[in-house]
Amino acid sequence: MKRSTFFAVIIVFAAVLVGCNASQDPIHDTTKLWPAFNTSVNKWGFIDAKGNFAIQPMFDQVSGFSCGYAVVEMNDLAKYINTKGQIQMTTSMDRADDFYYNYATFRLNGKYGMINNKCVTVIQPMYEYIGDMGDNGLVAVRLSSSDKYGFCNAKGEYKIQPTYDDAYDFREGGAVVAIGSKRGVIDKNGQYVIAPIYDYLVDGGGGLICFEQNGKYGALDLRGNTVIQPIYDDAVRLVDNNLIGVEQNEKWGYVDTKGNIKLPIQYHDVTPFFEGYAWIQATEESPYTLIDTKGKVLLTLGKDDKPYTGMHNGLALVSTGDGYKYVDVNGRVAYAWSYAYSNAPEKISAKKHGDNDIVKRTLHFSSQELY
Secondary structure (H helix, E strand, C coil), rough: CHHHCCCCCCCCCCCCCCCCCCCCCCCHCCCCEEEEEEEECCEEEEEEECCEEEEEEEEEEEEEEEEEEEEECCCCEEEEEECCCCCCCCHHHEEEEEEEEEEEEECCCCCCEEEEECCCCCEEEECECCCCCCCCCEEECCCCCCCCCCEEEECCCCCEEEEECCCCEEEECCEEECCCCCCEECCCCCCEEEEEEEEEEEECCCCEEEEEEEEEEECCCCCCEEEEEEEECEECCCCHHHHHHEEEEEEEEECCCCCCEEEEECCCCECCCCCCCCEEEEECCCCCECCCCCCCCCECCCCCCEEEEEEEEEEEECCCCCCCEEECCCEEEEEECCCCCCCCCCCCCCCCCCCCCCCCCCCEHHEEEEC
């Protein structure tokens, strides 16, 4: 089963990070605010854990918070707000992204630039593509469609020259790059730690690089050692708890970062672990259940319910038969709204990295597929 069939709409649903030091990516933000739709005014705002609006619904669309800011849409233009709902930049953008390692990418008049965590522009909008800031202070850029990809620092200075046909974000000290149709992994100095000999490589999370061999998928570490043998038909990205979902013979289970089976390969469907919890579906007809890392069932959803996000700061978004609801691990509903007025929150900051973009910056499960 392909992960892309799980859900269609892409969402960033990352809660607020008041200070950037607590976490450096939206998925692991810790402040408890969630995007929510108000059907009385047909606008988006942000609720607290009790389901009360902490930021009043006044926006056409929203993403989640990162580094103390969220992207909101008003009149088809993107803006950043702070945790009080105050607009932080006078310039309206075509598109804006989440903060990674204290920097965020934005697009203005069709060109990408970058701001810092004070919402000050540090890289002028002149690039055809800018990725997310890496954990080593380098970001993938491409000046125009006829140019190669390279890596700049936060001042826009090239630290790794533009010599690649494709390039992805630095994570755990390595970045996947492509030369022609072959992919490898480089370090911060532009030296290959995994030679560009693979047709398929992608960051699998947790310092793993997923690869394909003879139609099967496995994982390498950042020294190029095979740590998960290429025996699986599919996989979902590792997010938390050092567990990665794998598929074999149309059944799913979980292995650790050394390839040891931790939860048996017996489920119809699985999601990544978030905060120690994952959603699984035992059979195609079964309801989805929330499990812990030992496989203990903590919550069973209704037959029309489908999980839309992982557990995040104590709440998960669930698609119901006629809308959406936020639930905690005990099944308590914090807030709900109807399809009649709106879909789930949309990632208005999402940007494609070519037609084969694989790992997106979101908690929505369709983004966690590895191919």
